[in-house]
Amino acid sequence: MTKKTIENKYCSECEHLARFEEVRLIEKVKVKNSMIENEHIYYQCNQCKELFEPFDDPDYNAKLDFEKYKKLNGLLSSKEIKKIRLFYSLSLRQMADLIGISYSTLSEIENGSIQSKLLNNVFLSFKDPFAARNVFKERAAFLSENFDGFLKQIDILCVREEESLSELREEIRNELSELRDQTNDMLARVNLLEYDVSHFSEEMNSDTRNGEIKWKVPITRIMAQL
Numbered sequence: 657m658t659k660k661t662i663e664n665k666y667c668s669e670c671e672h673l674a675r676f677e678e679v680r681l682i683e684k685v686k687v688k689n690s691m692i693e694n695e696h697i698y699y700q701c702n703q704c705k706e707l708f709e710p711f712d713d714p715d716y717n718a719k720l721d722f723e724k725y726k727k728l729n730g731l732l733s734s735k736e737i738k739k740i741r742l743f744y745s746l747s748l749r750q751m752a753d754l755i756g757i758s759y760s761t762l763s764e765i766e767n768g769s770i771q772s773k774l775l776n777n778v779f780l781s782f783k784d785p786f787a788a789r790n791v792f793k794e795r796a797a798f799l800s801e802n803f804d805g806f807l808k809q810i811d812i813l814c815v816r817e818e819e820s821l822s823e824l825r826e827e828i829r830n831e832l833s834e835l836r837d838q839t840n841d842m843l844a845r846v847n848l849l850e851y852d853v854s855h856f857s858e859e860m861n862s863d864t865r866n867g868e869i870k871w872k873v874p875i876t877r878i879m880a881q882l
């Protein structure tokens with residue numbers, strides 16, 4: 657991979673126009689109570705050798721560490737949280753209103769801040785439209801935003817979910833009746849077998865009535881085959 661370079665940029669450290677070259681370093685940093693190891697990107701001034709965070713996104717490395725922390729701790733990533741919100745066509749303001757946090761808190765989380773486990777569970781519950789509808793019902797009295805679009809979307813999703821559930825129910829019902837047919841078939845065969853066996857032992861009884869087994873095949877022929 658070719659390293660990125662930035663030509664003729666003013667260096668705030670040595671106060672020269674300098675060339676900056678991308679440098680990648682494996683570093684260990686502490687995030688909350690976890691030590692996170694990550695590859696970080698810096699830009700190095702060719703004059704004073706000072707390292708700078710990426711100029712277009714100074715939080716780039718910190719975000720990387722936060723995302724890794726979230727992954728290691730089973731929390732949703734910022735992208736996943738945003739995806740859940742957009743799935744319901746909710747604005748940042750609507751989503752924040754709905755789950756009872758401030759707009760800026762949600763905006764920070766979607767931009768990389770770490771959410772609490774509790775909040776993470778709230779976001780997770782939104783993966784189920786029925787649960788999302790319950791969140792809305794519980795919060796309805798406190799909401800100030802307009803949720804007409806969201807409610808329409810939820811209704812469509814819930815109907816779709818119910819349809820796919822009833823399809824599943826129908827499938828299970830069909831499989832069960834097939835199983836029942838197979839079982840009946842097997843039982844019928846077992847009955848036939850039992851009939852044969854009892855019939856056979858009756859025959860045996862009558863054959864041994866005289867104290868000896870009457871072989872169906874003459875014994876001399878059996879001996880001949882040995």
Ligand SMILES: [Zn+2]
Pocket residue numbers: 667668669670671672674701702703704705706
């Ligand atoms: Zn410099």
